[in-house]
Amino acid sequence: MPPLPKYLSGDQSAIDEFINKFDIFLFDCDGVLWSGDHLFPGTVEALELLRSKGKKTVFVTNNSTKSRADYQKKLTAMGIPSNVDEIFASAYSSAIYISRIMKLPAPKNKVFVIGEAGIETELKSEGIEFLGGTDPGLRRDITPEDFKNIADGSMLDENVGIVLAGLDFHINYLKLSLGYAYLARGAKFLATNLDSTLPSNHTFFPGAGSISIPLINMTKQQPIALGKPSQAMMDAIEGKFQFDRKTACMVGDRMDTDIKFGLEGKLGGTLAVLTGVSKKSEWEAEGAPIVPAYYVDKLSDLKG
Amino acid sequence: MPPLPKYLSGDQSAIDEFINKFDIFLFDCDGVLWSGDHLFPGTVEALELLRSKGKKTVFVTNNSTKSRADYQKKLTAMGIPSNVDEIFASAYSSAIYISRIMKLPAPKNKVFVIGEAGIETELKSEGIEFLGGTDPGLRRDITPEDFKNIADGSMLDENVGIVLAGLDFHINYLKLSLGYAYLARGAKFLATNLDSTLPSNHTFFPGAGSISIPLINMTKQQPIALGKPSQAMMDAIEGKFQFDRKTACMVGDRMDTDIKFGLEGKLGGTLAVLTGVSKKSEWEAEGAPIVPAYYVDKLSDLKG
Known part of the structure; x- marks a missing residue:
């Protein structure tokens, strides 16, 4: 003990x-x-x-909805002086992992994102191609045509090699269906982080883990998680800040x-x-x- | 063996x-x-x-999106003669369980439904009060006001005593947030069924289990499930059809x-x-x- x-x-x-x-x-x-x-x-x-x-x-921070720049703005708005290099967020950690560790060969290295703009910003900063995310075309109800087109693959991008799931305030059945379809076709499964809850307003709301858990439950596959407590994130922080642990x-x-x-x-x-x-x-x-x-x-x- | x-x-x-x-x-x-x-x-x-x-x-059937009457229509449309009394669906099984087994005392016996019209129809047939479900007011993005009003309870109905989660093609962050808030305040947790996937178009889509699993993950609580393989459903079938097993x-x-x-x-x-x-x-x-x-x-x- x-x-x-x-x-x-x-x-x-x-x-x-x-x-x-x-x-x-x-x-x-x-x-x-x-x-x-x-x-x-x-x-x-x-x-x-x-x-x-x-x-x-x-x-x-495990909060994947914000990029490092967004997070710095939040710190500033709250009166906390900071610079962007002091910030390490799970969206950034995920982008680093994809571009510098996984390094999937093109063209089958696109990322299907379930999540918010922070993830997109960090993927862009590492030059990673992606789809999904904040695409307004996916913020809608699933249709009978979608069922058909997902099932026959015509709605899927054959170059998707990774599904990255983070906190998504716009989660819906269509995105979960697409995420599952890509995983079932062999895409690698990543999650920005697995927190089941998000602390907010002195209580709890669904966290990023609430987005990935249906896919975990469907595929019986665990994603590689890029937020705390994943040591992949610690390695990235150490690599960047060069400190004695x-x-x-x-x-x-x-x-x-x-x-x-x-x-x-x-x-x-x-x-x-x-x-x-x-x-x-x-x-x-x-x-x-x-x-x-x-x-x-x-x-x-x-x-x- | x-x-x-x-x-x-x-x-x-x-x-x-x-x-x-x-x-x-x-x-x-x-x-x-x-x-x-x-x-x-x-x-x-x-x-x-x-x-x-x-x-x-x-x-x-574990499909909770349809009432028994809806299901009979489906059978008829497919050319399968049937009558409504031959049909036993998880939405019906859930309604029976709530009205005849749980029997929570009024007024704190309302049901917050995450699911489709089939659940609502069966709850109505048993005279059970409910909210949520297909309410168009919940088919939208969560707002900053929602976060506040869920956290302070002003958006919650204090008479909700049960959260019932079934397959919901209109699942969203707002509904998950409300479901969690009711559970955190002590509501009983039921699920029509826990199937992780829904077979459709010769492949799989998210099943009812994909709707309840984020709430299970957040609360660390298992719901009482009213679909197969739950024996609560078998007991209800036997009670209705009176057969020798x-x-x-x-x-x-x-x-x-x-x-x-x-x-x-x-x-x-x-x-x-x-x-x-x-x-x-x-x-x-x-x-x-x-x-x-x-x-x-x-x-x-x-x-x-």
């Missing part, structure tokens, strides 16, 4: 010791810095404190994504915050599989 | 012996009588042969729904047909969990 995490809130010397131990802090965003459009009080000050001590801050700390609200991501990546530390999905009871349970090294009630407690 | 099934195709004396053994035949429809809108040749003649020998025929034979194409349904219901026999989902290799595999008692290549082989 790993030891219980150290509780930092209200303990200034423990906070100082914690901060001094690391050079780089990887932050999950939703549930840590904000919930939906609600910025947690003290978030900006906590980040500024770390930066004032010379720490590097990186924003790591022992000097890095992952900060997050979810045991099964954020904290697992940090632990499996063998980072120097993990810090849980209680403003999101996971409750203290998760790691206090007998035989809890995932236990963070530290925890605070809320990120702003780091300000002391 | 159960013995391998007896192969009947082309063996007239085995076919005669098989037919003589049973008084009632329960038929799965999609994949047995037809695929999509394509009636398999010889279906009508095979059914007429059984009826001419005084056998009772019952059409048992030993004289009944289940005919179907899927091991994990139809044949399992017959085996777990301890019917006198099970007949697999090879015109649908399952292949012979499924029961021939070492340690196959589900093995039918008989099989034919196609239903019309019973004509001899």
Whole structure:
């Protein structure tokens, strides 16, 4: 059994010791810095404190609906100064994986996207051909002709070699049917991330995992996931930022994504915050599989 | 290990012996009588042969998009004579379960439906109040106001006590969000059936299980399923038709729904047909969990 995490809130010397131990802090965003459009009080000050001590801050998000540039705008709008290179999102991670790791030979390397514009932007930035996504032609009811044309293949692009599923606020039966048809014909199955829920407005809505799970259930195939806790994402972050993992700390609200991501990546530390999905009871349970090294009630407690 | 099934195709004396053994035949429809809108040749003649020998025929379907009356129209249009009382569909089975078994006390007994008109028709026939379903007001994109109003509960009906998920060709993010919100507030979780795929046009499309699986994944809760292989459905069929299970034979194409349904219901026999989902290799595999008692290549082989 790993030891219980150290509780930092209200303990200034423990906070100082914690901060001094690391050079780089990887932050999950939703549930840590904000919930939906609600910025947690003290978030900006906590980040500024770390930066004032010379720490590097990186924003790591599984939210695939936004590109890195979109995410920077969100940070800016919320008053969090940042630059685009500090941002690592699952849409970007997916694009990198497709272009630099999978490298499927043309022409059978097109991507059928189930997801929003953020994925499209990052695929474009890596020069990857795709279809689906925000195509208005797919934002409609399925017709009897569609059933026929999907079944006989005439509605399918024979050069699709990959299905990439991320959070799609416009998910529908037609897109699921097309995604399944491509997978049944042998396309590789990727998912930006597998979070079952999306924290928003202090509650939960369907997450990216809700989009891929019908396809998993139909094909009995697991996708390669490019968001936390997938170590493919950690490798990409390390490759980009060139840091010593022992000097890095992952900060997050979810045991099964954020904290697992940090632990499996063998980072120097993990810090849980209680403003999101996971409750203290998760790691206090007998035989809890995932236990963070530290925890605070809320990120702003780091300000002391 | 159960013995391998007896192969009947082309063996007239085995076919005669098989037919003589049973008084009632329960038929799965999609994949047995037809695929999509394509009636398999010889279906009508095979059914007429059984009826001419005084056998009772019952059409048992997990398709929840149609009411019993809709299904009868489909049978009629295909040239299969039938009456509505021979039809047992998962939408009907769900309505019966809600009204006669669950019997939640009013007023907190409304049903939030994710599904098509067939479910609504059967709920109405049992006098069950519901919302959702084919409501055109829910066939649209989710808005920022919806996120807020679902989160604060103002968009929710506080009298919803049940979420019933069936096949919905108009599934969208808004409906999944509402379904999850009701479940998170304690509504009971029912599913018409859990088939991951829907056979159509000689291939597969997303089935009712593709609609409930995101909610299962989000809530970590299994719904009570009212379609095959759920024995709740078998009990309802037996209650209605009053037959001796030993004289009944289940005919179907899927091991994990139809044949399992017959085996777990301890019917006198099970007949697999090879015109649908399952292949012979499924029961021939070492340690196959589900093995039918008989099989034919196609239903019309019973004509001899």
